[in-house]
Amino acid sequence: MPRPMITPAPHVVSATAPEVVLSGRELVKSYGSSLALRGASVELRRGEILAVTGPSGSGKSTLLLCLAGVLRLDSGEIRFDGRRIDDAGESARSALRRREFGVLFQFGQLVAEMTAAENVALPLLLGGARRRPAQAAARGWLARLGIAELSDELPSEMSGGQSQRVAVARALVTEPAVLFADEPTGALDTLAGEAVMTELTRVARDAGTAVLLVTHDARVASYGDREIVVRDGLIR
Amino acid sequence: MSTGLKREHDARFPVARPLAFGQVYATLERLRARGLVHAAASVKVDGPERTPYAMTEAGRAELERWLTEVEAPSPFVSNPLSVKVTLALLTTDEAVAEDYLRRQREAHLQRMREYTRLKVERPSSLLEVLAADYALTHLDADLRWIDAAMSRVADLNKEIHSCPGP
Numbered sequence: 001m002p003r004p005m006i007t008p009a010p011h012v013v014s015a016t017a018p019e020v021v022l023s024g025r026e027l028v029k030s031y032g033s034s035l036a037l038r039g040a041s042v043e044l045r046r047g048e049i050l051a052v053t054g055p056s057g058s059g060k061s062t063l064l065l066c067l068a069g070v071l072r073l074d075s076g077e078i079r080f081d082g083r084r085i086d087d088a089g090e091s092a093r094s095a096l097r098r099r100e101f102g103v104l105f106q107f108g109q110l111v112a113e114m115t116a117a118e119n120v121a122l123p124l125l126l127g128g129a130r131r132r133p134a135q136a137a138a139r140g141w142l143a144r145l146g147i148a149e150l151s152d153e154l155p156s157e158m159s160g161g162q163s164q165r166v167a168v169a170r171a172l173v174t175e176p177a178v179l180f181a182d183e184p185t186g187a188l189d190t191l192a193g194e195a196v197m198t199e200l201t202r203v204a205r206d207a208g209t210a211v212l213l214v215t216h217d218a219r220v221a222s223y224g225d226r227e228i229v230v231r232d233g234l235i236r
Numbered sequence: 237m238s239t240g241l242k243r244e245h246d247a248r249f250p251v252a253r254p255l256a257f258g259q260v261y262a263t264l265e266r267l268r269a270r271g272l273v274h275a276a277a278s279v280k281v282d283g284p285e286r287t288p289y290a291m292t293e294a295g296r297a298e299l300e301r302w303l304t305e306v307e308a309p310s311p312f313v314s315n316p317l318s319v320k321v322t323l324a325l326l327t328t329d330e331a332v333a334e335d336y337l338r339r340q341r342e343a344h345l346q347r348m349r350e351y352t353r354l355k356v357e358r359p360s361s362l363l364e365v366l367a368a369d370y371a372l373t374h375l376d377a378d379l380r381w382i383d384a385a386m387s388r389v390a391d392l393n394k395e396i397h398s399c400p401g402p
Contacts, residue, residue: 055383198356218379219372222348223356229341236338 027076036062038233051224059233069093102171106186117151141169161192251367
Protein backbone atom coordinates (compact mmCIF):
# COMPACT_ATOMS: atom_id res chain seq x y z
CA MET A 1 0.00 0.00 0.00
CA PRO A 2 1.78 3.20 -1.10
CA ARG A 3 1.94 6.12 1.31
CA PRO A 4 0.16 9.25 0.16
CA MET A 5 2.67 11.49 -1.57
CA ILE A 6 1.34 14.40 0.41
CA THR A 7 0.64 13.33 3.96
CA PRO A 8 -1.16 15.90 6.09
CA ALA A 9 -0.02 16.38 9.66
CA PRO A 10 -2.13 14.39 12.13
CA HIS A 11 -5.14 16.40 13.23
CA VAL A 12 -4.58 17.92 16.66
CA VAL A 13 -7.76 18.10 18.74
CA SER A 14 -6.22 19.78 21.75
CA ALA A 15 -2.74 20.78 22.86
CA THR A 16 -3.49 19.63 26.40
CA ALA A 17 -4.79 16.31 27.69
CA PRO A 18 -8.21 15.73 26.14
CA GLU A 19 -11.08 16.23 28.55
CA VAL A 20 -13.88 13.68 28.60
CA VAL A 21 -17.22 15.38 27.96
CA LEU A 22 -19.44 12.29 27.89
CA SER A 23 -18.82 8.78 29.14
CA GLY A 24 -20.72 5.55 29.41
CA ARG A 25 -19.58 2.74 31.68
CA GLU A 26 -20.70 -0.89 31.59
CA LEU A 27 -23.85 -0.01 29.65
CA VAL A 28 -26.46 -2.75 29.45
CA LYS A 29 -29.66 -2.40 27.44
CA SER A 30 -32.10 -5.05 26.27
CA TYR A 31 -35.24 -5.05 24.16
CA GLY A 32 -37.39 -7.79 25.68
CA SER A 33 -35.24 -10.90 25.68
CA SER A 34 -32.78 -9.48 23.16
CA LEU A 35 -29.63 -7.99 24.68
CA ALA A 36 -28.47 -5.00 22.56
CA LEU A 37 -25.69 -3.70 24.85
CA ARG A 38 -23.81 -6.12 27.07
CA GLY A 39 -21.58 -3.88 29.16
CA ALA A 40 -20.21 -1.39 26.62
CA SER A 41 -17.96 1.42 27.86
CA VAL A 42 -17.06 4.53 25.89
CA GLU A 43 -15.53 7.97 26.39
CA LEU A 44 -16.11 10.99 24.16
CA ARG A 45 -13.55 13.78 24.47
CA ARG A 46 -14.37 17.44 24.15
CA GLY A 47 -14.25 18.58 20.53
CA GLU A 48 -13.37 15.19 19.04
CA ILE A 49 -15.20 13.31 16.31
CA LEU A 50 -15.61 9.70 17.42
CA ALA A 51 -16.77 7.21 14.80
CA VAL A 52 -18.83 4.30 16.15
CA THR A 53 -18.81 1.50 13.61
CA GLY A 54 -19.88 -2.12 13.55
CA PRO A 55 -22.08 -4.54 11.66
CA SER A 56 -25.80 -4.01 11.30
CA GLY A 57 -27.57 -4.96 14.55
CA SER A 58 -24.37 -4.77 16.60
CA GLY A 59 -25.81 -2.22 19.05
CA LYS A 60 -24.22 1.00 17.78
CA SER A 61 -27.50 2.94 17.37
CA THR A 62 -28.69 1.69 20.76
CA LEU A 63 -25.42 2.97 22.23
CA LEU A 64 -26.09 6.40 20.68
CA LEU A 65 -29.69 6.53 21.91
CA CYS A 66 -28.65 5.53 25.45
CA LEU A 67 -25.84 8.11 25.59
CA ALA A 68 -28.20 10.79 24.24
CA GLY A 69 -30.66 10.02 27.02
CA VAL A 70 -33.38 8.88 24.63
CA LEU A 71 -33.39 5.28 25.90
CA ARG A 72 -33.26 4.20 29.55
CA LEU A 73 -30.47 1.79 30.54
CA ASP A 74 -30.99 -1.54 32.27
CA SER A 75 -27.73 -0.93 34.13
CA GLY A 76 -24.50 1.05 33.90
CA GLU A 77 -23.90 4.76 34.19
CA ILE A 78 -23.60 7.77 31.90
CA ARG A 79 -21.83 10.99 32.83
CA PHE A 80 -21.93 14.34 31.06
CA ASP A 81 -19.33 16.89 32.15
CA GLY A 82 -18.62 14.65 35.11
CA ARG A 83 -22.25 14.61 36.30
CA ARG A 84 -24.26 11.42 36.29
CA ILE A 85 -27.24 11.78 33.94
CA ASP A 86 -28.66 8.28 33.44
CA ASP A 87 -30.61 8.43 36.70
CA ALA A 88 -32.08 11.91 36.02
CA GLY A 89 -35.84 12.34 35.59
CA GLU A 90 -37.45 12.72 32.18
CA SER A 91 -37.76 16.52 32.38
CA ALA A 92 -34.10 16.96 33.37
CA ARG A 93 -33.01 14.63 30.54
CA SER A 94 -35.21 16.47 28.11
CA ALA A 95 -33.70 19.83 29.16
CA LEU A 96 -30.21 18.38 28.77
CA ARG A 97 -31.05 17.16 25.26
CA ARG A 98 -32.35 20.63 24.33
CA ARG A 99 -29.42 22.59 25.75
CA GLU A 100 -26.35 20.39 25.46
CA PHE A 101 -27.07 17.76 22.81
CA GLY A 102 -27.84 17.95 19.10
CA VAL A 103 -29.15 15.03 17.09
CA LEU A 104 -28.93 14.22 13.41
CA PHE A 105 -30.46 11.15 11.80
CA GLN A 106 -30.21 9.48 8.39
CA PHE A 107 -33.25 11.33 7.11
CA GLY A 108 -33.04 14.98 8.23
CA GLN A 109 -36.63 14.83 9.47
CA LEU A 110 -37.29 18.47 8.68
CA VAL A 111 -40.81 19.78 9.29
CA ALA A 112 -42.30 19.76 5.80
CA GLU A 113 -44.46 22.86 6.27
CA MET A 114 -41.58 25.04 7.54
CA THR A 115 -38.86 26.82 5.58
CA ALA A 116 -35.21 25.93 6.13
CA ALA A 117 -34.72 28.95 8.43
CA GLU A 118 -37.85 28.09 10.44
CA ASN A 119 -36.68 24.49 10.80
CA VAL A 120 -33.26 25.59 12.04
CA ALA A 121 -34.78 28.14 14.45
CA LEU A 122 -37.08 25.52 15.98
CA PRO A 123 -34.72 24.19 18.72
CA LEU A 124 -34.04 27.77 19.85
CA LEU A 125 -37.76 28.57 20.02
CA LEU A 126 -38.41 25.35 21.97
CA GLY A 127 -35.69 26.50 24.36
CA GLY A 128 -37.50 29.77 24.97
CA ALA A 129 -35.69 32.12 22.55
CA ARG A 130 -37.60 34.99 20.91
CA ARG A 131 -38.59 34.58 17.29
CA ARG A 132 -36.47 37.35 15.72
CA PRO A 133 -33.08 36.46 17.28
CA ALA A 134 -33.81 32.77 16.70
CA GLN A 135 -34.46 33.43 13.00
CA ALA A 136 -31.28 35.53 12.77
CA ALA A 137 -29.22 32.77 14.39
CA ALA A 138 -30.80 30.19 12.07
CA ARG A 139 -29.91 32.23 8.99
CA GLY A 140 -26.38 32.64 10.34
CA TRP A 141 -25.99 28.86 10.66
CA LEU A 142 -27.37 28.27 7.18
CA ALA A 143 -24.76 30.74 5.91
CA ARG A 144 -21.99 28.92 7.83
CA LEU A 145 -23.04 25.74 6.05
CA GLY A 146 -22.92 27.49 2.69
CA ILE A 147 -26.68 27.27 2.04
CA ALA A 148 -27.90 30.78 2.91
CA GLU A 149 -29.83 30.84 -0.36
CA LEU A 150 -32.07 28.02 0.91
CA SER A 151 -33.29 29.98 3.96
CA ASP A 152 -36.80 30.55 2.60
CA GLU A 153 -37.16 27.22 0.76
CA LEU A 154 -39.40 24.40 1.90
CA PRO A 155 -37.87 20.91 2.34
CA SER A 156 -39.83 19.70 -0.70
CA GLU A 157 -37.87 22.20 -2.83
CA MET A 158 -34.46 20.88 -1.73
CA SER A 159 -32.27 17.92 -2.75
CA GLY A 160 -31.45 15.21 -0.21
CA GLY A 161 -27.98 16.68 0.39
CA GLN A 162 -29.37 20.19 0.88
CA SER A 163 -32.03 18.92 3.34
CA GLN A 164 -29.36 17.11 5.32
CA ARG A 165 -27.20 20.26 5.51
CA VAL A 166 -30.23 22.13 6.87
CA ALA A 167 -30.60 19.32 9.42
CA VAL A 168 -26.91 19.78 10.37
CA ALA A 169 -27.58 23.49 10.95
CA ARG A 170 -30.63 22.64 13.07
CA ALA A 171 -28.61 20.15 15.13
CA LEU A 172 -25.87 22.71 15.81
CA VAL A 173 -27.90 25.94 16.20
CA THR A 174 -28.05 25.59 20.00
CA GLU A 175 -24.24 25.18 19.99
CA PRO A 176 -24.43 21.86 21.79
CA ALA A 177 -21.47 20.27 23.55
CA VAL A 178 -22.23 16.96 21.82
CA LEU A 179 -23.73 16.15 18.45
CA PHE A 180 -25.15 12.65 18.02
CA ALA A 181 -25.17 11.72 14.33
CA ASP A 182 -26.71 8.37 13.32
CA GLU A 183 -25.83 7.40 9.73
CA PRO A 184 -26.04 11.07 8.65
CA THR A 185 -25.22 10.28 5.02
CA GLY A 186 -27.00 6.93 4.78
CA ALA A 187 -29.66 8.25 2.41
CA LEU A 188 -27.30 10.23 0.16
CA ASP A 189 -25.18 9.39 -2.88
CA THR A 190 -21.39 9.47 -2.52
CA LEU A 191 -20.74 13.07 -3.53
CA ALA A 192 -23.72 14.53 -1.61
CA GLY A 193 -22.64 12.47 1.43
CA GLU A 194 -19.09 13.81 1.17
CA ALA A 195 -20.36 17.39 1.00
CA VAL A 196 -22.47 16.85 4.14
CA MET A 197 -19.60 15.21 6.03
CA THR A 198 -17.13 17.91 4.98
CA GLU A 199 -19.43 20.68 6.22
CA LEU A 200 -20.54 18.80 9.33
CA THR A 201 -16.99 18.14 10.50
CA ARG A 202 -15.80 21.65 9.60
CA VAL A 203 -18.51 23.48 11.54
CA ALA A 204 -18.40 21.03 14.46
CA ARG A 205 -14.63 21.54 14.80
CA ASP A 206 -15.03 25.32 14.53
CA ALA A 207 -17.69 25.27 17.26
CA GLY A 208 -15.72 22.83 19.46
CA THR A 209 -18.65 20.39 19.40
CA ALA A 210 -17.83 16.73 20.07
CA VAL A 211 -19.48 14.38 17.59
CA LEU A 212 -20.55 10.79 18.19
CA LEU A 213 -20.81 9.55 14.62
CA VAL A 214 -22.55 6.21 14.13
CA THR A 215 -21.90 4.70 10.71
CA HIS A 216 -21.44 1.38 8.98
CA ASP A 217 -19.41 3.12 6.24
CA ALA A 218 -15.63 3.30 6.67
CA ARG A 219 -15.41 6.27 4.30
CA VAL A 220 -17.69 8.22 6.65
CA ALA A 221 -15.78 6.92 9.69
CA SER A 222 -12.57 8.29 8.14
CA TYR A 223 -13.83 11.82 8.86
CA GLY A 224 -13.43 11.01 12.56
CA ASP A 225 -10.41 11.39 14.83
CA ARG A 226 -10.90 7.99 16.41
CA GLU A 227 -12.99 4.86 15.95
CA ILE A 228 -14.61 2.34 18.25
CA VAL A 229 -16.11 -0.86 16.87
CA VAL A 230 -19.28 -2.31 18.39
CA ARG A 231 -19.76 -6.06 18.02
CA ASP A 232 -22.46 -8.07 19.76
CA GLY A 233 -23.21 -5.21 22.16
CA LEU A 234 -19.62 -4.73 23.29
CA ILE A 235 -16.83 -2.34 22.27
CA ARG A 236 -14.15 -4.47 20.61
CA MET B 237 13.64 15.44 -21.40
CA SER B 238 13.39 12.58 -18.92
CA THR B 239 13.34 15.10 -16.06
CA GLY B 240 10.39 16.88 -17.62
CA LEU B 241 8.53 13.62 -18.25
CA LYS B 242 9.13 12.44 -14.72
CA ARG B 243 7.98 15.77 -13.28
CA GLU B 244 4.86 15.74 -15.42
CA HIS B 245 4.01 12.14 -14.48
CA ASP B 246 4.49 12.72 -10.75
CA ALA B 247 2.35 15.88 -10.85
CA ARG B 248 -0.45 14.28 -12.87
CA PHE B 249 -0.62 11.15 -10.70
CA PRO B 250 0.00 12.59 -7.24
CA VAL B 251 -0.51 9.50 -5.08
CA ALA B 252 1.08 7.00 -7.48
CA ARG B 253 4.58 5.62 -7.01
CA PRO B 254 6.99 8.28 -8.34
CA LEU B 255 8.52 7.40 -11.72
CA ALA B 256 12.19 6.33 -11.68
CA PHE B 257 14.57 8.08 -14.08
CA GLY B 258 15.85 4.73 -15.37
CA GLN B 259 12.29 3.71 -16.22
CA VAL B 260 11.83 6.87 -18.31
CA TYR B 261 15.01 6.25 -20.33
CA ALA B 262 14.24 2.56 -20.85
CA THR B 263 10.66 3.24 -21.93
CA LEU B 264 11.65 6.01 -24.34
CA GLU B 265 14.25 3.72 -25.88
CA ARG B 266 11.68 0.91 -26.33
CA LEU B 267 9.20 3.33 -27.92
CA ARG B 268 11.93 4.70 -30.20
CA ALA B 269 12.97 1.17 -31.27
CA ARG B 270 9.34 0.42 -32.21
CA GLY B 271 9.10 3.62 -34.23
CA LEU B 272 6.50 5.16 -31.95
CA VAL B 273 8.60 8.19 -30.95
CA HIS B 274 11.59 9.89 -32.49
CA ALA B 275 14.29 12.02 -30.94
CA ALA B 276 14.58 15.54 -32.28
CA ALA B 277 17.80 17.56 -32.28
CA SER B 278 19.28 18.16 -28.83
CA VAL B 279 18.77 21.59 -27.32
CA LYS B 280 20.62 23.34 -24.53
CA VAL B 281 18.58 25.73 -22.42
CA ASP B 282 19.96 26.96 -19.07
CA GLY B 283 21.83 23.79 -18.20
CA PRO B 284 22.59 20.37 -19.61
CA GLU B 285 21.73 19.39 -23.13
CA ARG B 286 18.21 17.94 -23.50
CA THR B 287 16.78 15.67 -26.14
CA PRO B 288 13.12 16.34 -26.93
CA TYR B 289 11.06 13.37 -28.10
CA ALA B 290 7.94 13.55 -30.24
CA MET B 291 5.31 11.02 -31.22
CA THR B 292 5.49 9.63 -34.73
CA GLU B 293 2.33 9.02 -36.77
CA ALA B 294 2.55 5.36 -35.80
CA GLY B 295 2.92 6.45 -32.17
CA ARG B 296 -0.23 8.61 -32.37
CA ALA B 297 -2.15 5.68 -33.92
CA GLU B 298 -0.91 3.32 -31.16
CA LEU B 299 -1.94 5.84 -28.48
CA GLU B 300 -5.44 6.16 -29.95
CA ARG B 301 -5.80 2.36 -30.09
CA TRP B 302 -4.61 2.02 -26.47
CA LEU B 303 -7.03 4.69 -25.23
CA THR B 304 -10.01 2.70 -26.50
CA GLU B 305 -8.77 -0.61 -25.09
CA VAL B 306 -10.50 -1.84 -21.92
CA GLU B 307 -8.11 -2.94 -19.16
CA ALA B 308 -8.68 -6.61 -18.34
CA PRO B 309 -9.54 -7.16 -14.67
CA SER B 310 -6.70 -9.12 -13.09
CA PRO B 311 -7.39 -12.89 -13.08
CA PHE B 312 -5.41 -13.32 -9.86
CA VAL B 313 -5.97 -11.33 -6.71
CA SER B 314 -2.99 -11.07 -4.45
CA ASN B 315 -4.14 -10.69 -0.85
CA PRO B 316 -1.29 -10.55 1.67
CA LEU B 317 -3.86 -9.97 4.45
CA SER B 318 -5.49 -13.32 3.72
CA VAL B 319 -2.11 -15.07 3.64
CA LYS B 320 -1.32 -13.69 7.10
CA VAL B 321 -4.69 -14.75 8.56
CA THR B 322 -4.34 -18.27 7.11
CA LEU B 323 -0.78 -18.66 8.43
CA ALA B 324 -1.81 -17.28 11.83
CA LEU B 325 -4.51 -19.96 12.07
CA LEU B 326 -2.18 -22.70 10.81
CA THR B 327 0.68 -21.88 13.17
CA THR B 328 -0.92 -20.17 16.20
CA ASP B 329 -4.58 -19.64 17.04
CA GLU B 330 -7.78 -17.69 16.43
CA ALA B 331 -6.92 -14.95 18.93
CA VAL B 332 -3.71 -14.06 17.06
CA ALA B 333 -5.59 -13.89 13.74
CA GLU B 334 -8.32 -11.71 15.27
CA ASP B 335 -5.82 -9.40 16.92
CA TYR B 336 -3.96 -9.00 13.62
CA LEU B 337 -7.22 -8.19 11.79
CA ARG B 338 -8.16 -5.58 14.42
CA ARG B 339 -4.77 -3.86 14.13
CA GLN B 340 -4.81 -4.05 10.34
CA ARG B 341 -8.27 -2.45 10.35
CA GLU B 342 -7.02 0.43 12.46
CA ALA B 343 -3.99 0.89 10.15
CA HIS B 344 -6.28 0.97 7.11
CA LEU B 345 -8.67 3.43 8.73
CA GLN B 346 -5.77 5.66 9.76
CA ARG B 347 -4.60 5.79 6.13
CA MET B 348 -8.19 6.54 5.07
CA ARG B 349 -8.28 9.45 7.56
CA GLU B 350 -5.12 10.84 5.95
CA TYR B 351 -6.63 10.70 2.47
CA THR B 352 -9.94 12.15 3.69
CA ARG B 353 -8.11 15.09 5.32
CA LEU B 354 -6.13 15.56 2.14
CA LYS B 355 -9.41 15.92 0.25
CA VAL B 356 -11.18 18.04 2.84
CA GLU B 357 -8.44 20.35 4.06
CA ARG B 358 -6.13 21.18 1.23
CA PRO B 359 -6.62 19.49 -2.11
CA SER B 360 -4.40 21.21 -4.66
CA SER B 361 -6.38 20.01 -7.66
CA LEU B 362 -9.24 17.80 -8.75
CA LEU B 363 -6.61 15.30 -9.91
CA GLU B 364 -5.46 14.97 -6.33
CA VAL B 365 -9.06 14.53 -5.14
CA LEU B 366 -9.63 11.79 -7.73
CA ALA B 367 -6.37 10.07 -6.79
CA ALA B 368 -7.43 10.17 -3.12
CA ASP B 369 -10.87 8.81 -4.11
CA TYR B 370 -9.21 5.88 -5.84
CA ALA B 371 -7.05 5.13 -2.80
CA LEU B 372 -10.01 5.51 -0.42
CA THR B 373 -12.16 3.16 -2.49
CA HIS B 374 -9.47 0.47 -2.50
CA LEU B 375 -8.74 0.86 1.21
CA ASP B 376 -12.48 0.66 1.87
CA ALA B 377 -12.67 -2.59 -0.11
CA ASP B 378 -9.83 -4.04 1.99
CA LEU B 379 -11.58 -2.87 5.12
CA ARG B 380 -14.82 -4.60 4.14
CA TRP B 381 -12.82 -7.76 3.54
CA ILE B 382 -11.24 -7.39 7.00
CA ASP B 383 -14.72 -7.07 8.56
CA ALA B 384 -15.94 -10.15 6.68
CA ALA B 385 -12.81 -12.08 7.69
CA MET B 386 -13.33 -11.05 11.32
CA SER B 387 -16.85 -12.54 11.21
CA ARG B 388 -15.59 -15.75 9.59
CA VAL B 389 -12.34 -16.35 11.44
CA ALA B 390 -13.82 -18.91 13.85
CA ASP B 391 -15.34 -20.96 11.02
CA LEU B 392 -12.17 -20.61 8.96
CA ASN B 393 -10.15 -21.93 11.90
CA LYS B 394 -12.41 -24.99 12.12
CA GLU B 395 -12.13 -25.59 8.37
CA ILE B 396 -8.33 -25.27 8.36
CA HIS B 397 -7.91 -27.70 11.24
CA SER B 398 -10.52 -30.19 10.07
CA CYS B 399 -8.90 -30.92 6.71
CA PRO B 400 -5.26 -31.87 6.17
CA GLY B 401 -4.82 -29.52 3.21
CA PRO B 402 -4.24 -30.20 -0.46
